[in-house]
Amino acid sequence: xxxxxxxxARLDTAPDAQPRFKSQPAAALMPVPQGVGMDSMAVRxxxxxKLAGQGVSDPLVLSAMGTVERHRFVDSALVNQAxxxxxxxxxxxxxxxxxxxxxxxxxxxxNGAQGRMGRVLEIGTGCGYQAAVLSCVANExxxxxxxxxxxxxxxxxxxxxxxxxxxxxxxxxxIGYAQGAPYAGIISAAGGESLPQAWVDQLALGGRLxxxxxxxxxxxxxxxxxxxxxxxxxxxxxxxxxPLKSGVA
Numbered sequence: 001x002x003x004x005x006x007x008x009a010r011l012d013t014a015p016d017a018q019p020r021f022k023s024q025p026a027a028a029l030m031p032v033p034q035g036v037g038m039d040s041m042a043v044r045x046x047x048x049x050k051l052a053g054q055g056v057s058d059p060l061v062l063s064a065m066g067t068v069e070r071h072r073f074v075d076s077a078l079v080n081q082a083x084x085x086x087x088x089x090x091x092x093x094x095x096x097x098x099x100x101x102x103x104x105x106x107x108x109x110x111n112g113a114q115g116r117m118g119r120v121l122e123i124g125t126g127c128g129y130q131a132a133v134l135s136c137v138a139n140e141x142x143x144x145x146x147x148x149x150x151x152x153x154x155x156x157x158x159x160x161x162x163x164x165x166x167x168x169x170x171x172x173x174x175i176g177y178a179q180g181a182p183y184a185g186i187i188s189a190a191g192g193e194s195l196p197q198a199w200v201d202q203l204a205l206g207g208r209l210x211x212x213x214x215x216x217x218x219x220x221x222x223x224x225x226x227x228x229x230x231x232x233x234x235x236x237x238x239x240x241x242x243p244l245k246s247g248v249a
Contacts, residue, residue, distance in 0.1 A: 140165050208224065
């Protein structure tokens, strides 16, 4: 059996580099929610109820949102706002997305899938929160971050969870991660003027991509479905994400 890469994984640009991994259920490996205050399951369940009220209905997404402790991914000074439906700064000019946006985009990505979906590529790890949620709803997750400081922060945030199906990559997200392709889903936490062709190329036939793009003077969610007859695109609601950039820093 092939072995998964060590944690965190690193980008390997060698042409013959191949991803190596071993899938295991992630949700079962999450710490059992206990305690009071921000550690209380009741706090997360209230957030989940609000998400359901906003229209999120995928049971696996709602379960993941109730399992992953968002307060462990935000700065201590902002911990009291962790379960509010708001984005919060995480340093280096970046933010952790609203729970409502995270759950909405992941539900769109899953596209009604029954059970866990296949391999997923996330562009923009940030603090690691969305990657942790994705690990609960997908068999394998590769997450790329271009900012070394955030890559290190996400690694520190995620290491205690010991999620064997989640691999962190430090590199340029605009070129994706061809070694892990094809992907059942690709999701981006940054929006650009247009969609990088590399993402479309790395999407599996029958796969779906969800990303913000510049639209009508702002940003909107773009959903791309790759079918046997071509690529189908849909523009949905307005969103507000950090800009998509190339290179590493």
